[in-house]
Amino acid sequence: MSRRKARAYIMGAYEHPTRLATDKTIAQLHMESALGALADAGLSLLDVDGFFCGNDMPGIGAFAIVDYLNLKLRHIDVTDTGGSSYMIHVAHAVEAIQAGKCSVALITLGGRPRAEGANTGTMVRPYHHAQPEIPFELPYGNMIVGSYAMCAKRHMYEFGTTSEQLAWVKVAASHHAQHNERALLRDVVTVEEVVNSPLVADPLHRLDCCVITDGGGALIVTSPEVAARLNRPKVGVIGMGETIKGQNGGKVDLSFSAVAKAARTAFEEAAIDRQDIKYVSLYDSFTITVLMQIEDLGFCEKGQGGRFVADGNLISGVGRLPFNTDGGGLCNNHPNNRGGMTKIIEAVRQLRGEAHPAVQVKNCDLALASGIGGWLGARHAGSVVILEREA
Amino acid sequence: MAGETNTEQLDPQTFGNAETATFWNAAKEGRLLIKHCTACDEHHWYPRTHCPHCGSGETEWVESRGEGSIYTFTVLRRNGGQIPCYVTLDEGISIFTNIVDCDPDDLAIGKRVRVRFREERNGTSVPVFVLSEQV
Numbered sequence: 001m002s003r004r005k006a007r008a009y010i011m012g013a014y015e016h017p018t019r020l021a022t023d024k025t026i027a028q029l030h031m032e033s034a035l036g037a038l039a040d041a042g043l044s045l046l047d048v049d050g051f052f053c054g055n056d057m058p059g060i061g062a063f064a065i066v067d068y069l070n071l072k073l074r075h076i077d078v079t080d081t082g083g084s085s086y087m088i089h090v091a092h093a094v095e096a097i098q099a100g101k102c103s104v105a106l107i108t109l110g111g112r113p114r115a116e117g118a119n120t121g122t123m124v125r126p127y128h129h130a131q132p133e134i135p136f137e138l139p140y141g142n143m144i145v146g147s148y149a150m151c152a153k154r155h156m157y158e159f160g161t162t163s164e165q166l167a168w169v170k171v172a173a174s175h176h177a178q179h180n181e182r183a184l185l186r187d188v189v190t191v192e193e194v195v196n197s198p199l200v201a202d203p204l205h206r207l208d209c210c211v212i213t214d215g216g217g218a219l220i221v222t223s224p225e226v227a228a229r230l231n232r233p234k235v236g237v238i239g240m241g242e243t244i245k246g247q248n249g250g251k252v253d254l255s256f257s258a259v260a261k262a263a264r265t266a267f268e269e270a271a272i273d274r275q276d277i278k279y280v281s282l283y284d285s286f287t288i289t290v291l292m293q294i295e296d297l298g299f300c301e302k303g304q305g306g307r308f309v310a311d312g313n314l315i316s317g318v319g320r321l322p323f324n325t326d327g328g329g330l331c332n333n334h335p336n337n338r339g340g341m342t343k344i345i346e347a348v349r350q351l352r353g354e355a356h357p358a359v360q361v362k363n364c365d366l367a368l369a370s371g372i373g374g375w376l377g378a379r380h381a382g383s384v385v386i387l388e389r390e391a
Numbered sequence: 392m393a394g395e396t397n398t399e400q401l402d403p404q405t406f407g408n409a410e411t412a413t414f415w416n417a418a419k420e421g422r423l424l425i426k427h428c429t430a431c432d433e434h435h436w437y438p439r440t441h442c443p444h445c446g447s448g449e450t451e452w453v454e455s456r457g458e459g460s461i462y463t464f465t466v467l468r469r470n471g472g473q474i475p476c477y478v479t480l481d482e483g484i485s486i487f488t489n490i491v492d493c494d495p496d497d498l499a500i501g502k503r504v505r506v507r508f509r510e511e512r513n514g515t516s517v518p519v520f521v522l523s524e525q526v
């Protein structure tokens with residue numbers, strides 16, 4: 001197969017260092033993240049002509065933050081699929097750049113759920129009274145963690161997956177996080193510690209769940225022309241896929257996620273084989289989220305995810321498929337309950353050779369970032385980007 | 392019970408809108424209505440005016456036998472032990488609901504359940520399920 005040539009490049013990436021932002025506003029987190037990514041790329045706010053964000057911004061869409069940053073834009077895109085939005089923002093930035101609508105796209109994320117005391121996984125999320133499913137679901141405790149737990153329960157029933165296998169996802173993340181001085185949780189944990197941590201929603205334990213942190217991040221996607229005159233490694237976007245999966249009119253099948261379809265689209269576009277991927281960033285809201293993506297991305301057969309992740313197979317330098325080498329959402333950071341941004345940032349670090357030396361994947365020329373946002377057991381989105389380092 | 396508090400904040404119109412008022416009125420009488428499409432002969436859930444399987448507006452309310460089996464479930468240990476689940480009705484559709492009045496250790500995927508109704512604090516009756524062997 002001949003690989004797809006990138007049509008746009010990620011030239012700037014920045015992860016905000018804070019994990020507890022009691023002294024900062026959300027707008028500040030967006031600004032500091034934007035400036036960090038622009039400095040990384042060698043650009044300034046004046047160069048930005050496209051802006052991409054989710055609807056977690058304060059106020060309606062992009063109004064407040066675009067004005068706060070004082071951007072002068074040619075293109076705006078507010079797309080929201082929860083934590084998986086950021087892979088879609090990269091994809092939409094590439095499409096806009098290819099269509100000539102902008103040449104320097106800025107994507108920002110910022111939030112402070114930890115400072116504000118949010119119980120992300122176990123609270124009832126805000127909803128609109130006209131959401132048609134609400135009266136049929138709200139009375140029954142439709143919080144985030146339960147939705148993912150129901151998928152884990154079903155996976156165990158259909159495929160024999162065990163809590164110990166799920167625990168290996170957290171164990172691998174903790175092995176990586178020990179090297180990240182900014183990670184919220186840096187202690188290496190064992191399978192026993194994960195399965196002996198308190199149950200939150202059967203079969204998910206506290207250590208099967210990601211952290212709640214403040215913070216932010218930003219990405220700069222540019223046209224090939226802009227990329228050529230910047231003094232940074234070029235990370236090309238060669239494959240993109242996105243979709244939403246719901247309850248299918250009541251014909252519910254929780255054995256697969258929206259990533260299955262998004263991955264097919266992305267791999268077809270990139271025209272590469274799965275085994276060519278050297279590193280993966282997988283959204284890790286919960287351990288089951290990672291296991292489901294590994295299967296749906298095609299790194300193993302459906303149902304074999306439990307066996308695949310066991311025995312350190314996700315640990316860099318140890319296993320076949322190094323993942324989330326910053327410690328991921330399970331250990332490092334989950335700014336504003338939206339892990340897609342940091343997934344892309346760590347993939348960029350890997351492709352540039354700028355990950356921590358203890359977890360840097362050798363000759364990392366092809367990487368993938370995948371996200372699941374929303375309620376895995378009901379309505380959720382899958383989004384995938386395939387990234388290539390260009391000489 | 393943990394589930395009851397969730398509906399306090401819902402205004403009656405959320406439950407009484409024109410599209411689903413028939414469902415909620417029947418629920419008050421202890422009957423579980425589901426939608427059937429006469430164009431494609433499929434049931435669907437949650438109820439809509441138009442069939443999500445084929446787009447036809449030729450849908451009708453039919454009464455479910457109220458029996459099915461557990462497709463999956465969880466126990467919300469941090470939220471009062473409420474048990475969200477999907478129950479697959481014998482009519483072939485899976486509905487998001489709760490299992491009530493049971494020892495969580497007795498639950499298993501595939502076990503038979505049947506409907507009963509729980510009155511919420513806002514006066515609405517919502518379908519929940521109990522293990523059939525208990526009935």
Ligand SMILES: [Zn+2]
Nearest residue numbers: 428431442445
């Ligand atoms: Zn139909």
